[in-house]
Amino acid sequence: MHYITYTEFEVLTEGTFEITKEEFTQLLHKSSAVLDSATSYFYKRNNLEKDHDWRRNQFKLALCTQIQYFHSLGATTFEEINNTPQTFQAGRTSVSNSSRYNPNGANESKPLLSKDVYVYLDGTGLLYSGVNAW
Numbered sequence: 008m009h010y011i012t013y014t015e016f017e018v019l020t021e022g023t024f025e026i027t028k029e030e031f032t033q034l035l036h037k038s039s040a041v042l043d044s045a046t047s048y049f050y051k052r053n054n055l056e057k058d059h060d061w062r063r064n065q066f067k068l069a070l071c072t073q074i075q076y077f078h079s080l081g082a083t084t085f086e087e088i089n090n091t092p093q094t095f096q097a098g099r100t101s102v103s104n105s106s107r108y109n110p111n112g113a114n115e116s117k118p119l120l121s122k123d124v125y126v127y128l129d130g131t132g133l134l135y136s137g138v139n140a141w
Contacts, residue, residue: 010039010055011067019064019071026078037083038073041120042066046133062131069127076121089116 011019013028026034043051046066055063082088096102128134 009035010042010050010070011035015067016071016074019068020075024071024075024078026074030078031074034074034077034083038070038077042070042073042124045120045124046128047135049133062133065127065131066133069124072123072127073121076123080117085116085119088119 013031016026016031043049050058050066055066058066077083080088125134
């Protein structure tokens, strides 16, 4: 079962983000998997449609944001997102990307989960990371 349809996506994004139905379909599965991981698979164990309207809507908005993130990057895996060439040349023009290491030596990389997802999921309880007693 999919969490949203293409029509819902268009309504929730209020037509501000252009994506074809085919692109949406391709990105939906991976975006849903990433959100399931972030929410400890809450909606794998609970029915999304029977949940509170507000939390259900926030989750769907977060999913729309994740789809937009993958679409904007043109990638859906951690390796694809962070696999940019250090330098490239086109004719006489050479472009060098800055190092992905910050001054203390830690590797800087883009996350698989969009940071914008937290805007929608914060305060919903879906980001709870404590230990369940079930």
